[in-house]
Amino acid sequence: MGSSSGEAVLERHAAVKWVVGGVIVGVSLLGLYSSSYNLWPFGNRRRRNKRPIRVYMDGCFDMMHYGHCNALRQARALGDQLIVGVVSDAEIIANKGPPVTPLHERLIMVNAVKWVDEVIPEAPYAITEEFMKKLFDEYNIDYIIHGDDPCVLPDGTDAYAHAKKAGRYKQIKRTEGVSSTDIVGRMLLCVRERTITDSHNHSSLQRQFSNGRGQKFEDGVVASGTRVSHFLPTSRRIVQFSNGRSPGPDARIVYIDGAFDLFHAGHVEILRLARDRGDFLLVGIHTDQTVSATRGLHRPIMNLHERSLSVLACRYVDEVIIGAPWEVSRDMITTFNISLVVHGTTAENTDFQKEQSNPYAVPISMGIFQILDSSLDITTTTIIRRIVSNHEAYQKRNEKKGESEKNYYEGKTHVTGD
Ligand SMILES: *[C@@H]1O[C@H](CO)[C@@H](O)[C@H](O)[C@H]1NC(C)=O
Numbered sequence: 389m390g391s392s393s394g395e396a397v398l399e400r401h402a403a404v405k406w407v408v409g410g411v412i413v414g415v416s417l418l419g420l421y422s423s424s425y426n427l428w429p430f431g432n433r434r435r436r437n438k439r440p441i442r443v444y445m446d447g448c449f450d451m452m453h454y455g456h457c458n459a460l461r462q463a464r465a466l467g468d469q470l471i472v473g474v475v476s477d478a479e480i481i482a483n484k485g486p487p488v489t490p491l492h493e494r495l496i497m498v499n500a501v502k503w504v505d506e507v508i509p510e511a512p513y514a515i516t517e518e519f520m521k522k523l524f525d526e527y528n529i530d531y532i533i534h535g536d537d538p539c540v541l542p543d544g545t546d547a548y549a550h551a552k553k554a555g556r557y558k559q560i561k562r563t564e565g566v567s568s569t570d571i572v573g574r575m576l577l578c579v580r581e582r583t584i585t586d587s588h589n590h591s592s593l594q595r596q597f598s599n600g601r602g603q604k605f606e607d608g609v610v611a612s613g614t615r616v617s618h619f620l621p622t623s624r625r626i627v628q629f630s631n632g633r634s635p636g637p638d639a640r641i642v643y644i645d646g647a648f649d650l651f652h653a654g655h656v657e658i659l660r661l662a663r664d665r666g667d668f669l670l671v672g673i674h675t676d677q678t679v680s681a682t683r684g685l686h687r688p689i690m691n692l693h694e695r696s697l698s699v700l701a702c703r704y705v706d707e708v709i710i711g712a713p714w715e716v717s718r719d720m721i722t723t724f725n726i727s728l729v730v731h732g733t734t735a736e737n738t739d740f741q742k743e744q745s746n747p748y749a750v751p752i753s754m755g756i757f758q759i760l761d762s763s764l765d766i767t768t769t770t771i772i773r774r775i776v777s778n779h780e781a782y783q784k785r786n787e788k789k790g791e792s793e794k795n796y797y798e799g800k801t802h803v804t805g806d
């Protein structure tokens with residue numbers, strides 16, 4: 389990104405200076421070139437020859453989380469356009485077992501990430517020489533990007549060997565703190581704990597792992613490594629994820645709130661619909677305490693910071709409130725100049741209208757509340773159910789993967805990058 393946009397700025401700068409420094413010449417040349425604009429020596433022509441740097445990254449993006457989003461952000465920073473290959477269901481099944489999220493949902497998720505420019509569906513699991521050629525020739529890819537963790541194929545070879553040999557490989561630093569294995573581990577634990585009720589103190593245990601902090605069960609059973617979250621929320625990461633934009637002077641601000649736990653395709657769809665209702669979408673993310681109190685003690689699976697990053701990475705979101713109040717107050721509506729408060733039909737707390745204290749009572753009384761028809765019937769519970777129904781298979785797969793992740797963390801040395 390740096391070099392090309394930097395040069396573009398320089399070019400523009402040079403053109404301005406030149407015109408200012410030689411008014412007469414400038415004017416005559418402007419007249420000359422106005423009919424054939426492409427010949428303009430400082431602007432379009434050179435930039436047209438200098439095509440944008442296109443970088444490619446692939447992945448399964450199963451149970452997509454902010455770690456994936458951060459990888460995509462880093463990849464995008466190595467070029468001007470990011471093209472993402474999403475591995476097909478069949479290839480995932482063949483290489484690592486059934487995915488939790490089917491391809492069409494994974495595509496919705498990847499397309500919604502604000503750093504993604506194009507998506508190639510049904511990408512192969514390994515970049516073969518043939519597919520690499522296709523990437524270079526058909527998709528005009530300049531570089532293939534991958535994290536600093538090794539990606540070994542079943543036959544023991546490096547999945548990116550071809551790209552490396554061709555000198556078209558670039559590496560990014562793996563995002564600390566979360567992996568799909570870790571998240572699946574948190575969910576499985578939540579299921580396991582619910583089946584061994586009496587011997588444990590539920591609420592405290594569940595709170596422990598939902599915040600990703602627990603080390604041991606109270607009865608001395610050592611938790612599997614997958615349960616420990618390495619996530620360290622830094623302000624820098626939040627800044628990197630945020631748009632840093634405030635609403636324009638006449639912007640119509642739409643507000644939507646929720647838990648946004650295990651950010652999924654259903655969330656993406658409702659955020660897209662919400663953003664369509666105005667010019668600026670403000671998303672309120674409920675605190676861990678609020679989510680536990682309303683959805684059950686084993687929720688949320690992802691903590692407030694993790695949930696905030698996932699929502700911030702979504703292209704339809706302009707701003708988030710990290711830890712939004714349960715009730716939408718008049719004060720809040722005034723403070724943020726909210727024009728419309730929306731809520732999805734497939735959200736998990738649809739009983740709110742029956743509740744004694746309706747959290748939307750104020751916007752309803754002001755006539756600025758609207759229910760949006762969610763087109764995708766997916767909730768966080770759907771995702772957890774999918775995992776649970778494949779409990780055994782995932783546990784096996786998870787133990788194997790957890791082991792290699794443990795090795796990664798144990799053998800890890802500092803890698804520069806962000
Ligand atoms: C768990 O701990 C809380 C508070 O420490 C207590 O009120 C509750 O009864 C305990 N639950 C069980 C199942 O032991």
Ligand SMILES: *[C@@H]1O[C@H](CO)[C@@H](O)[C@H](O)[C@H]1NC(C)=O
Nearest residue numbers: 636637638639640641725727
């Ligand atoms: C508040 O929002 C409305 C649009 O709903 C806009 O016309 C108005 O200018 C905004 N007020 C301020 C102070 O930005």
